[in-house]
Amino acid sequence: MQVVIDRARCQGHGLCFLFAPDLFGPDEEGHGRVLLGDVRREQRQQCLRVAENCPERAIRVIDDVVVEQRERKRDVRHDD
């Protein structure tokens, strides 16, 4: 699972590293930086919470493709 910060959107509010200092840190400009290359499944909830809280919507949590496809199938069944 990957967490990506869109550098064009990030304005350095710093809420990500304020609330999740084990997952995010400041870069040289004080903008957000993801500390871990590959985030563990158990940290997904926390990442989603942090992403939700970004005033610039600059954080994306990219789930594994397999998980996404499974969820998409589940959604389609639900819509029927």
Place this chain on the structure above:
Amino acid sequence: MSDTTTDQIGVYVGEDDPEIVNFHYSNPELQQDPTPLYERMRERCPVAKSERYGGFWILSKYEDLQNAYHQPTVYSSRSVSIPSYFGNDRQAIPVEIDPPDHTKYRQILTPLFTPQRLKAMDEPIRTHTNLLIDSFIDRGECEYISEFATALPTRIFLELMEWPIADAPMFLEWTVKLMRGVPGDEAATLRMQEEAALQLFTYFAGALDDRDELGPPETGPDADFIDYLRGASFAGERPLTQFEILDIIFIFLLAGLDTTQAILGYSTEFLATNPDYRQDLLEHPDVLETATEELLRWFAPVFPARVLTQDVTVRGVPMQADDRVLLLMSAANRDPDEFEDADVIDFRRHPNRHLAFGAGAHRCLGSHLARTMLHTAFTEWHRRIPDYRVKPGTETVRHACSIRGVDELHLEFAAGAG
């Protein structure tokens, strides 16, 4: 355009609502609780029109403010206050600068305000917080604003600039004049503010000249604020002029002063009069950060404005180039389309994407410093004075110019507290 259409647009922008037509955030009747009016504007006239000060639009939907913040070429910052800021005829840097120059100034200034660089301020902030508390704790009472809420950011500014703390009382006097002026007397206020601004600029210019006499600026990570600005390059083309450096220092002082004072003042008044919230903070120190964000959302003190550079239509309302637009941030911060139970103060609120520090390219540069000051002030205060209340028989005085705030807040607590 038919009469019907004009009437519809007239109603839609609040033409039939005297409180909207006459709206300005400094109106005395709005000081206690502007919420009902903000709600009416946001729900009925999300693009409202006031006829004050030559007329200006008012945006109060969260989404519309975000759009404005993210379109600086349409919503220009060349003037960010209604009415315009006192005195200075130069564009305040970087607040009243648009891209592309704005980006170039930010490139210079951003490194001065990173969390890494500001770590050095953690200790002085804690020290000064406690020194200020020391000065009144044994009295069992204080006037919170002058003795703490204004004093703390003033001292921290001096620490940042590495100027003598002994100059703090003088700075305090100038900045109070600058911010408050003479209530009720616009002409006298303007004179007082210009005089105070001049005194501050003279001090800054003196400090800069002293440094110039010593020689070229120190460079590298040990360079202090002033040397950093003296050695900086504007887009790799030229050094900053003396005027630019003075203007930047002036804005740094102003930007962090009445804003921080306001949040401290409003928050402390709130905690003094809402012991259940105070108890929550005392019992759950882990909510300090989310509680601070919620207090920022609720008491966001700034009333930023923009000037349109072109004709724009928002929610069907046509606005024209050169029209002024007030971004009613405190209304947007209570927009139920963004915030669940928006009118409830929730110390655990999540998410909380409030706009107290703005958004987009002009995002408050000092937000990390502000948060550190607030976290430390709340922690140290409650550690030493957990129980306090507004002193009976005193009046809490508020003001609202371009930054609203509390001017006087008399507190009492057990002498020596603890």
